[in-house]
Amino acid sequence: xxxxxxxxxxxxxxRARQVGGLWRLFRKAPLIPAVILLAVVISAVFARFLAxxxxxxxxxxxxxxxxxxxxxxxxxxxxxxxSLGRDVYSRIVYGARVSLIVSIFAIFIAGxxxxxxGLASGYFGGRVDGVIMRLVDIALALPTILMALVLVAVLxxxxxxxxxxIGCLNWANYARQIRGEVxxxxxxxFVILARSIGSSPARIMSRHILPNVFNTIIVLATLQVGSVxxxxxxxxxxxxxxxxxEPSWGQMVAEGRGFIVVAWWMALFPGVAIMLxxxxxxxxxxxxxxxxxxxxxxx
Amino acid sequence: MTTLSSHSGNTYDAPxxxxxxEVKDLxxxxxxxxxxxxxxxxxSFTLEPGETLGLVGESGSGKSITCLSILRLVxxxxxxxxxxxVWLGDTDLLQQSRxxxxxxxxxxxxxxxxxxxxxxxxxxxxxxxxxxxxxxxxGLHGTGLKERVQQLLRxxxxxxxxxxxxxxxxxxxxxxxxxxVGAIALSSQPSVLIADEPTTSLDVTIQAQYLQLLKxxxxxxxxxxxxxxxxxxxxxxxxxxxxxxxAGRIVEMAPTRExxxxxxxxxxxxxxxxxxxxDTEVEWLTTIPGQPPSLYDLPPGCPxxxxxxxxxxxxxxxxxxxxxxxxxxxxxTGPPASHxxxxxLYGDSNR
Numbered sequence: 001x002x003x004x005x006x007x008x009x010x011x012x013x014x015r016a017r018q019v020g021g022l023w024r025l026f027r028k029a030p031l032i033p034a035v036i037l038l039a040v041v042i043s044a045v046f047a048r049f050l051a052x053x054x055x056x057x058x059x060x061x062x063x064x065x066x067x068x069x070x071x072x073x074x075x076x077x078x079x080x081x082x083s084l085g086r087d088v089y090s091r092i093v094y095g096a097r098v099s100l101i102v103s104i105f106a107i108f109i110a111g112x113x114x115x116x117x118g119l120a121s122g123y124f125g126g127r128v129d130g131v132i133m134r135l136v137d138i139a140l141a142l143p144t145i146l147m148a149l150v151l152v153a154v155l156x157x158x159x160x161x162x163x164x165x166i167g168c169l170n171w172a173n174y175a176r177q178i179r180g181e182v183x184x185x186x187x188x189x190f191v192i193l194a195r196s197i198g199s200s201p202a203r204i205m206s207r208h209i210l211p212n213v214f215n216t217i218i219v220l221a222t223l224q225v226g227s228v229x230x231x232x233x234x235x236x237x238x239x240x241x242x243x244x245x246e247p248s249w250g251q252m253v254a255e256g257r258g259f260i261v262v263a264w265w266m267a268l269f270p271g272v273a274i275m276l277x278x279x280x281x282x283x284x285x286x287x288x289x290x291x292x293x294x295x296x297x298x299x
Numbered sequence: 300m301t302t303l304s305s306h307s308g309n310t311y312d313a314p315x316x317x318x319x320x321e322v323k324d325l326x327x328x329x330x331x332x333x334x335x336x337x338x339x340x341x342x343s344f345t346l347e348p349g350e351t352l353g354l355v356g357e358s359g360s361g362k363s364i365t366c367l368s369i370l371r372l373v374x375x376x377x378x379x380x381x382x383x384x385v386w387l388g389d390t391d392l393l394q395q396s397r398x399x400x401x402x403x404x405x406x407x408x409x410x411x412x413x414x415x416x417x418x419x420x421x422x423x424x425x426x427x428x429x430x431x432x433x434x435x436x437x438g439l440h441g442t443g444l445k446e447r448v449q450q451l452l453r454x455x456x457x458x459x460x461x462x463x464x465x466x467x468x469x470x471x472x473x474x475x476x477x478x479x480v481g482a483i484a485l486s487s488q489p490s491v492l493i494a495d496e497p498t499t500s501l502d503v504t505i506q507a508q509y510l511q512l513l514k515x516x517x518x519x520x521x522x523x524x525x526x527x528x529x530x531x532x533x534x535x536x537x538x539x540x541x542x543x544x545x546a547g548r549i550v551e552m553a554p555t556r557e558x559x560x561x562x563x564x565x566x567x568x569x570x571x572x573x574x575x576x577x578d579t580e581v582e583w584l585t586t587i588p589g590q591p592p593s594l595y596d597l598p599p600g601c602p603x604x605x606x607x608x609x610x611x612x613x614x615x616x617x618x619x620x621x622x623x624x625x626x627x628x629x630x631x632t633g634p635p636a637s638h639x640x641x642x643x644l645y646g647d648s649n650r
Binding site: 125126187188189190192193194195196197198199200203207208211212214 | 370372374376398401402403404405406409410412413414417418419420421422423428431432435436480483484486487
């Protein structure tokens with residue numbers, strides 16, 4: 001009978017732990033960055049309903065209207081209009097789509113290639129390591145923007161091309177960083193223990209090493225958001241990224257650059273959008289890293 | 300009336316058929332910038348089914364590398380198994396492909412490491428780690444795997460395994476973690492367990508508990524064990540036979556009781572002499588003069604010769620073969636009751 005009572009208690013304990021775990025998961029999420037990122041995502045998905053005007057619609061007679069709260073501003077254009085009379089707010093809302101899609105997919109591609117390369121390089125060592133690391137050296141020595149320009153010029157300009165090009169040019173950082181982490185993780189006792197019970201190299205890498213270097217991948221990925229958005233902007237500015245008049249934040253900053261003295265809002269607001277998004281990504285990345293670290297979970 | 304184990308009918312209790320482990324002239328060398336380190340240089344021994352063999356010796360004498368070599372887990376590319384044979388039953392482990400080795404590790408031979416704090420993967424809960432071996436070797440998944448993990452945790456006496464299975468390693472004490480490591484090592488019922496100083500980082504009471512647990516498990520599941528340790532107290536408690544290692548070689552091998560009563564090799568004798576006797580009061584503990592030799596360039600003869608009080612001319616010229624010295628203690632019974640020492644003192648001309 002006593003065992004039955006015990007079983008009841010333990011079941012309750014298990015349940016309490018699971019519920020507690022779920023609550024703990026979200027308790028420490030940083031609120032403001034989460035809200036900002038959510039806003040970016042919502043903008044990207046529901047741009048059609050949130051933007052008062054089409055991003056490509058412009059009326060030259062409405063050009064250079066300042067933001068609504070500045071003298072001469074109009075309530076019809078909350079953040080003012082650009083040199084072609086297009087609504088800046090609408091373009092930012094639509095631009096979120098491009099920035100989000102490009103950064104997510106490009107980072108996914110770069111991260112995947114880099115992680116696989118880094119894992120193989122660090123785990124197998126020797127000749128595999130030598131070859132991969134020389135490839136990394138070459139990739140890092142290439143001038144990224146020039147390479148991107150060449151590639152985009154050869155391929156057809158467009159969002160997909162930008163994603164592929166940025167993805168294929170950014171893997172080297174991941175590979176090098178992850179190789180270093182793998183080198184230290186693979187010497188740890190739990191890897192030897194896992195090998196001693198018959199785990200294959202593929203299992204060791206995916207089950208034991210990858211989760212232990214995942215933090216690095218997350219942090220690197222969040223840090224890359226900024227540079228990817230900027231690289232996309234550069235390409236768009238040079239006419240080889242997202243083809244105008246389709247809006248992207250980087251392109252808007254680039255366009256506003258020429259009018260910074262007369263119409264500061266043209267470059268400022270997309271710039272703020274980039275900054276807030278990148279900052280929020282970094283903060284969320286920190287939170288995610290803490291969350292993934294079980295040593296901090298129970299505190 | 301109902302016990303916790305009654306509901307888990309499990310058909311995987313059959314241990315892999317007990318096999319004899321025979322290591323013949325094993326050589327594992329490390330190639331470093333400073334030269335070749337002969338970490339293991341011609342080690343031979345046999346391990347009968349169900350037997351516990353102690354491997355003692357100071358740090359750097361090659362105990363751990365011997366163990367890693369048996370599992371073919373020597374850190375490459377610096378370390379290489381240069382020669383020898385490791386027979387498990389009628390398979391030479393050194394001739395197996397990497398893939399075949401993966402099937403042997405865990406299923407037939409597995410290992411418990413020294414430090415339970417680092418032996419477990421910090422990012423997985425206990426259930427995932429304990430279940431890994433059963434997943435590979437028994438093809439268990441889902442509920443079957445869950446039940447198997449519960450069973451293993453009960454074997455190693457983890458209290459409330461239903462709750463503990465969801466814990467992460469950092470939520471457990473050292474002793475408990477080391478029991479988890481034990482559960483992982485035994486998860487596929489190997490016939491040989493290599494325990495590389497499993498109690499060194501545990502405190503004394505937990506040590507005693509853990510040794511008892513290992514002995515009980517050995518009784519239930521009939522695996523043989525290689526037990527690496529520095530601690531003669533532990534040797535006396537758990538080992539049937541002992542091999543004393545010095546500078547990458549086994550210098551003496553004898554049934555445990557025999558070794559304690561009549562150590563033959565001067566090094567083994569010095570080790571036993573340096574054990575403090577609790578009944579006599581001494582100011583200084585006995586030590587062995589000198590330092591263990593550098594493995595980078597060993598002298599041609601016996602590596603212990605420079606520290607040995609009974610060294611002869613031949614000792615510095617030629618490494619002694621292993622001589623059978625005969626059992627002195629009539630009460631000593633090991634499976635193959637023999638007492639050997641690699642020392643010229645026992646050479647035929649000196650008898």
